[in-house]
Amino acid sequence: MAAPAATPPPLLEVEGVVVRFGGVVALAGVSFEVGHREIRGLIGPNGSGKTTLFNCISGLCRPAAGEIRFEGVALSRVPRHARARLGIGRTFQHTALFRSLTVRENVLAGAHPLAGSGFLANALRLGGRVRREEREAEETARRLLALLSLEAVADAPVGRLPFGTQKRVELARALAAGPKLLLLDEPAGGLNHEEVYRLARLLFRIRREFELSILLVEHHMHLVTSVSDRVVALDFGEKIADGTPEAVRAEPAVIRAYLGEGAAAHGDAA
Numbered sequence: 001m002a003a004p005a006a007t008p009p010p011l012l013e014v015e016g017v018v019v020r021f022g023g024v025v026a027l028a029g030v031s032f033e034v035g036h037r038e039i040r041g042l043i044g045p046n047g048s049g050k051t052t053l054f055n056c057i058s059g060l061c062r063p064a065a066g067e068i069r070f071e072g073v074a075l076s077r078v079p080r081h082a083r084a085r086l087g088i089g090r091t092f093q094h095t096a097l098f099r100s101l102t103v104r105e106n107v108l109a110g111a112h113p114l115a116g117s118g119f120l121a122n123a124l125r126l127g128g129r130v131r132r133e134e135r136e137a138e139e140t141a142r143r144l145l146a147l148l149s150l151e152a153v154a155d156a157p158v159g160r161l162p163f164g165t166q167k168r169v170e171l172a173r174a175l176a177a178g179p180k181l182l183l184l185d186e187p188a189g190g191l192n193h194e195e196v197y198r199l200a201r202l203l204f205r206i207r208r209e210f211e212l213s214i215l216l217v218e219h220h221m222h223l224v225t226s227v228s229d230r231v232v233a234l235d236f237g238e239k240i241a242d243g244t245p246e247a248v249r250a251e252p253a254v255i256r257a258y259l260g261e262g263a264a265a266h267g268d269a270a
């Protein structure tokens with residue numbers, strides 16, 4: 001009889017991660033998982049450790065203890081620059097774009113073939129392959145500009161665009177690199193009600209079309225609870241809840257963290 005097939009590991013496993021900044025414990029042994037094609041919300045009041053956790057996953061911050069695994073690979077062994085190639089993409093709370101370049105150039109930078117081919121190979125003999133990858137990158141950029149409704153501003157310098165549009169450019173740039181996991185840091189920041197609604201539909205579409213998972217840091221509670229399959233909540237660097245959006249919203253520790261002592265008896269979080 002054939003042995004049962006081994007279950008593949010979750011896409012991302014965060015295990016006992018600890019980060020300290022001097023006397024401040026930013027993460028106090030946090031553990032959770034992100035499944036394949038899952039939209040996972042990450043919530044918590046200001047200073048609860050969400051950005052620090054993103055920084056540990058993307059390699060900007062090194063945990064003092066614990067481990068993070070991506071498709072079973074321990075990230076402590078993977079340098080920061082190699083994590084994008086593994087399939088980890090990210091957007092930032094305050095965007096990190098090339099402001100003087102156009103929207104199209106920024107998106108192309110995310111998909112640039114030299115990232116895959118290597119400068120030396122390009123210089124020596126792989127000209128044909130690089131040209132093909134260049135064409136593919138342009139096609140990817142064209143598709144992403146259409147998906148994110150950026151065609152009309154494709155040739156405008158990013159720095160002159162409204163913040164909400166810049167956030168879409170950053171999302172397009174992150175997608176251009178073909179991530180398996182997308183870390184989104186407050187994508188709804190500065191968006192109006194109608195734009196938040198469109199963002200929710202866009203996140204579902206991105207998951208479906210790119211077959212990826214999303215870890216979403218967001219203060220906009222309605223967005224998080226309407227798009228996430230599961231939500232993890234932090235407070236002062238500790239995990240205080242992990243489960244369905246409904247269960248996490250109703251969790252007394254979450255209500256206390258958002259609304260203060262005494263609130264838990266009265267209702268759910270925001």
Ligand SMILES: Nc1ncnc2c1ncn2[C@@H]1O[C@H](COP(=O)(O)OP(=O)(O)OP(=O)(O)O)[C@@H](O)[C@H]1O
Pocket residue numbers: 021024025026044045046047048049050051052053
């Ligand atoms: N580079 C740093 N040096 C010192 N302390 C830091 C540093 N980065 C974060 N902290 C502290 O670590 C804790 C967690 O901060 P973090 O930015 O991860 O929280 P957050 O949940 O992302 O907050 P916000 O919702 O306001 O973005 C806070 O107490 C913060 O002051």
